[in-house]
Amino acid sequence: MKGKPARIIGLTAILSIVLGGAIGWAADVQGVSDTEIRIGAWAPQTGPAAPWGAVSRGTDVYFKMINAEGGIHGRKIKFLSFDDQYNPAKTKAGVKEIVEGPGVFAFVAGTGTACGLAVRDYLVDHGVIWIALPNGWAVKGDKHFFFLYPEYPDEAAILVKYAVEKMGKKKIAFFYQNDDYGKGGLKGAREELKKHNMKFAVEIPCEAQDRDLKSQAIKLKMAKPDAVIMWVNPLSAIIMRKTAAALKVETQWIAPSTLADTPFMNKVTDGLWEGTVYSCIAELAESGNPLVKKYKAAFDKYAPKSERWSFLYLAGIGFAEPLVEALKRVGRDVTTEKVIAELDKMKNFKGIFGHITFSPEDRQGQKEVFIAEALKGGKSKQLTGWIKR
Amino acid sequence: MFLQVVIGGIAVGSAYALMALAMVIIYKTSEVLNFAQGDMAMLSAYVTFMMLSGYGLPFPVAFPLTMLFAIILGMSCEFLFLRRAKEPTVLGMIIMTLSLEMIIFGLVSWKWGSDQRTLPFPISSYDAYTVGDLIISKLELVTFVTALLMMLMLFLFFRYTKVGIAVKATQLNKDAARLMGIRTNRILMGTWGLASVVGATAALLIAPASTLDPYMMWDPLLKGFSSAVLGGMTSLPGAAIGGYIVGIVENLFGTYVSIEFKSVVAFALIVIILCIKPSGLLARHYVKKV
Numbered sequence: 227m228k229g230k231p232a233r234i235i236g237l238t239a240i241l242s243i244v245l246g247g248a249i250g251w252a253a254d255v256q257g258v259s260d261t262e263i264r265i266g267a268w269a270p271q272t273g274p275a276a277p278w279g280a281v282s283r284g285t286d287v288y289f290k291m292i293n294a295e296g297g298i299h300g301r302k303i304k305f306l307s308f309d310d311q312y313n314p315a316k317t318k319a320g321v322k323e324i325v326e327g328p329g330v331f332a333f334v335a336g337t338g339t340a341c342g343l344a345v346r347d348y349l350v351d352h353g354v355i356w357i358a359l360p361n362g363w364a365v366k367g368d369k370h371f372f373f374l375y376p377e378y379p380d381e382a383a384i385l386v387k388y389a390v391e392k393m394g395k396k397k398i399a400f401f402y403q404n405d406d407y408g409k410g411g412l413k414g415a416r417e418e419l420k421k422h423n424m425k426f427a428v429e430i431p432c433e434a435q436d437r438d439l440k441s442q443a444i445k446l447k448m449a450k451p452d453a454v455i456m457w458v459n460p461l462s463a464i465i466m467r468k469t470a471a472a473l474k475v476e477t478q479w480i481a482p483s484t485l486a487d488t489p490f491m492n493k494v495t496d497g498l499w500e501g502t503v504y505s506c507i508a509e510l511a512e513s514g515n516p517l518v519k520k521y522k523a524a525f526d527k528y529a530p531k532s533e534r535w536s537f538l539y540l541a542g543i544g545f546a547e548p549l550v551e552a553l554k555r556v557g558r559d560v561t562t563e564k565v566i567a568e569l570d571k572m573k574n575f576k577g578i579f580g581h582i583t584f585s586p587e588d589r590q591g592q593k594e595v596f597i598a599e600a601l602k603g604g605k606s607k608q609l610t611g612w613i614k615r
Numbered sequence: 616m617f618l619q620v621v622i623g624g625i626a627v628g629s630a631y632a633l634m635a636l637a638m639v640i641i642y643k644t645s646e647v648l649n650f651a652q653g654d655m656a657m658l659s660a661y662v663t664f665m666m667l668s669g670y671g672l673p674f675p676v677a678f679p680l681t682m683l684f685a686i687i688l689g690m691s692c693e694f695l696f697l698r699r700a701k702e703p704t705v706l707g708m709i710i711m712t713l714s715l716e717m718i719i720f721g722l723v724s725w726k727w728g729s730d731q732r733t734l735p736f737p738i739s740s741y742d743a744y745t746v747g748d749l750i751i752s753k754l755e756l757v758t759f760v761t762a763l764l765m766m767l768m769l770f771l772f773f774r775y776t777k778v779g780i781a782v783k784a785t786q787l788n789k790d791a792a793r794l795m796g797i798r799t800n801r802i803l804m805g806t807w808g809l810a811s812v813v814g815a816t817a818a819l820l821i822a823p824a825s826t827l828d829p830y831m832m833w834d835p836l837l838k839g840f841s842s843a844v845l846g847g848m849t850s851l852p853g854a855a856i857g858g859y860i861v862g863i864v865e866n867l868f869g870t871y872v873s874i875e876f877k878s879v880v881a882f883a884l885i886v887i888i889l890c891i892k893p894s895g896l897l898a899r900h901y902v903k904k905v
Contacts, residue, residue, distance in 0.1 A: 441869030
């Protein structure tokens with residue numbers, strides 16, 4: 227009888243150590259508990275870039291679908307997304323708040339290059355995984371970062387090659403935003419054009435906030451190009467198309483994937499968008515792809531009725547797919563290192579984006595796009611399969 | 616192409632001129648720079664959008680209703696905000712207009728969201744007349760004619776109507792005007808209403824060429840302000856001429872010199888003009904006794 231309490235105490239101590247250790251592996255990983263994995267995102271839901279907030283709302287729908295299917299190895303995903311109004315100062319404050327508050331295992335997407343750059347070092351210091359929306363062209367890499375958006379120079383080169391080789395264009399103009407985004411496109415486009423012993427008929431910059439693009443449109447008219455590649459934001463593209471139409475500039479318009487929300491572009495340009503040839507990083511929102519259909523059903527179920535099923539929604543899902551896949555492959559024993567290792571092993575993963583391959587040496591996962599054409603009524607037709615530079 | 620560039624400059628200059636006139640009308644009576652002018656105009660454009668798209672009203676009905684709304688909006692801004700300030704300084708009033716601008720911006724973003732929209736304007740922005748090598752869009756022509764009509768109406772109003780003369784009297788000497796029986800507070804409120812109508816007209820002409828969104832008037836407001844400073848903050852003809860100068864110089868510079876610096880040329884122009892003539896091109900330089 228004398229030794230019984232001692233045995234009980236001993237057993238309790240051993241159990242405490244064992245259970246404590248078991249609970250500890252979850253509690254020690256930031257943003258992971260026994261029942262949930264917290265994933266964060268920033269996106270503008272108000273402010274100048276509010277339409278891009280749909281990316282984060284797409285991710286939200288995807289996680290709701292995953293949770294409804296039972297979560298990942300018994301854990302539900304808790305999505306902590308906040309509105310940064312496309313303001314880097316607010317991105318920084320918001321990221322700090324959720325990393326140091328509830329804790330976050332990883333960030334998905336994160337709209338805005340400047341916003342991403344504002345928190346880049348912070349994420350490195352805190353060892354948080356980031357499946358980044360800004361591409362590796364704009365943000366310096368780190369062992370915690372994975373890039374999905376094809377680099378702008380590569381995407382531009384693909385478009386130029388298509389315009390020259392498939393469309394037979396001989397006199398191409400380049401209309402670009404005078405910042406890193408526009409200059410990234412210009413760089414790749416120039417390189418590709420040089421391979422064909424060609425030069426741009428004219429290179430025309432604009433500022434993102436310009437509301438009067440008459441000088442730019444007149445310069446285009448003077449150059450008489452048979453194709454114009456645009457590397458601008460949606461607003462500049464809309465104004466340019468209207469201004470050029472008024473000046474009777476007749477040419478083939480070519481656009482990057484950042485302008486791939488065809489129904490929207492068609493509506494705000496009063497149908498002028500029809501005939502635009504553009505690149506896509508994700509399957510078309512109206513395509514018959516089984517995954518797209520599955521996500522559309524989730525959208526119908528979980529998104530508010532006022533929302534519009536679009537390329538941006540799909541993109542939000544596409545950015546989250548590799549992380550969810552890696553978490554599934556890791557199993558229940560989730561750690562940052564294991565998920566990074568699993569992502570690095572990902573070869574030719576195919577969700578709704580192009581084929582994704584990561585390695586410790588090359589974190590630019592997606593390098594391919596396909597070409598599509600905007601049709602009447604905001605519809606699109608896929609013209610090619612997935613193409614790499 | 617030179618003429619084409621000039622025509623483009625005149626068209627965009629017409630919109631700048633209207634914004635400049637709206638700012639000068641208020642500045643002349645109260646010495647307040649109304650930085651809410653752009654967003655007041657933007658709100659009026661959204662009200663037009665709501666009437667056209669939401670309620671399906673035809674444009675000939677929606678337009679006068681919008682103008683009525685613009686008058687009420689302008690007068691309310693003065694009556695409910697500016698007049699409430701106790702012993703206001705000019706700087707304090709300017710800060711109040713900035714607050715007003717943020718309130719209107721927030722209100723529009725909340726009600727209609729930040730998505731770019733199309734204002735269903737009766738004239739297409741890309742239907743155009745061709746005269747020889749020149750192409751003039753119908754919208755540019757309408758903008759130019761509307762701006763001229765607006766200027767003519769303002770001229771007739773200030774020159775020949777009793778209220779217009781009362782406004783001028785208030786501008787010249789508020790205390791003396793009050794002693795002569797002019798209700799200067801009402802005149803002040805009326806000028807805000809009038810400026811709001813001029814601004815709303817500019818917004819209705821700008822939106823079809825670009826998009827309807829909460830940011831649509833930021834650039835035109837800056838350019839309108841530059842035009843007003845260039846022409847002289849107290850001169851209505853100066854503000855109008857300033858608008859045309861900014862529009863034409865901007866387009867010529869962008870086409871023939873440097874497109875990268877097109878956006879800043881208006882501000883460079885102001886610096887040059889103000890160094891030569893500090894009161895602006897057409898305003899009289901006056902010294903105030905203190």
